[in-house]
Amino acid sequence: MFKKSIPLAAALAASCALLSGPVQAAGYPAQPVRVVVPWPAGGLVDLLARSVADKAQASLGVPMIVENKPGAGGAIGAGEVARAAPDGYTVMLTTSAMNMNAAIRKGLTYDVEKSFVPIAVAAYTSLILVTSPNGPDSVQALIDQARKQPGKLTYASAGVGTPGHFAGEMLKSAQHIDVVHVPYKGGPPAMVDQISGRVDYHFANAVVALPQIKDGKIKALAVASAHRVPQLPDVPTMAEAGVQGFDLDQWLGYLAPAGTPPEVVKTLHDAITAAAQDKSLQASLVKNGMRAAEPMSPDAFKTYLHDDYAKWKSVAKASDIHLD
Known part of the structure; x- marks a missing residue:
């Protein structure tokens, strides 16, 4: 009697083992999801992370807990996520700056193309070419002035390797x-010197620039994007101003550690994408100088990331931008 029952018990045990994987995956998520933001609290990435977390909780059924891990141009937070368990309970909201950082910084503890699996793009933000109120009135006038005074004009950036630095070199x-790059420790101090006229121009993030443009403290010449900024309908894109090749939208997107199961990635993608399409969230994004991304599959995001990284590596090499 007992001898005959052993094969049956073994078969049942084997069946349970085979079923356990799909059952556990189907039960995701069973606990809060940690969202690492590799930038300081209070910035535009942090703002988006908390807004999406608030909206996504309804479809996920668990909270998304935002943790700020700034430092080394986003490398500290990115490294932590790359080392995390690929179980869907640690993800990262990062930006184009991650690819720029990888294009110029040696010794990173992760590979931007191999250490992560893309989840979803949530939003974009733009760079705005700005000058002081008494500066040139157009992009072409600025270029003409720079050509007439080689080595005399200065442009600011939020630091070496930042989007504004890359755009300035482009x-x-x-x-x-021939103009001189003046790097600052962040966007706000660069903006202070732009307002005072200590620097001639710079490509400022829309989030930082819009309030100052609205108050008349700086002048907007063009948007480094394929799209005009809704709050500045009369400000042309760089292409409209006669300078091609400046579709430099900065993406803000979610990544997970490499090896995260596809079904878990899909669950996160669906929740984040739905949150980003929420009308109230989109209105908040526009108010803060961003715009919601059109839905993009994880595979499409992977291709987009590859092309984005290749672009910034090319710019870094051509302009000799590097961090030793």
Whole structure:
């Protein structure tokens, strides 16, 4: 009697083992999801992370807990996520700056193309070419001034390797102008010197620039994007201003550690994408100088990330941008 029951018990045990994987995956998520933001609290990435977390909780059924892990141009937070268990309970909201950082920084503890699996793009933000109120009235006037005064004009950035630095070097290269880069420790101090006229121009993040433009403290010449900024309907894109190749939208997107199961990635993708399409969240994004992304599959996001990284590596090499 007992001998005959042993094979049956073994078969049942084997069946349970085979079923356990799918059952556990189907039960995701069973606990809060940690969202690492590799930038300081209070910034635009942090704002988006908390807004999406609030909206996504309804479909996930568990909270998304935002943790800020700033430092080293986002490398500290990214490294922590790369080392996390690929179970869907640790993800990261990062930006184009991650690819820029990887294009110029040596010794990173992760590979931007191999250490993560893309989940979803949530939003975009734009760079705005700005100058002081008494500065040139157009992009072409700025370029003409730079050509007439080689080595005299200065452009600010939030630091070496930041989006504004890359954009500034791209303009130098494309227009063959000789201007001096002045890096700052963040966007706000760069903006202070722009307002005072200590620097001639810079590509400022829309989130930082819009309030100052509205108050008349700086002048907007063009948007480094394929789209005009809704709050500045009369400000042209760089292409409309006569300078091609400046579709430099900064993406904000979610990544998970490499090896995260596809069904878990899909669950996160669906929740985050639905949150990003919420009308009240989109209105908040526009108010803060961002815009919601059109839904993009994880595979499409992977291709987008690859092309984005290749672009910034090319710019870094051509302009000799590096961090030793």
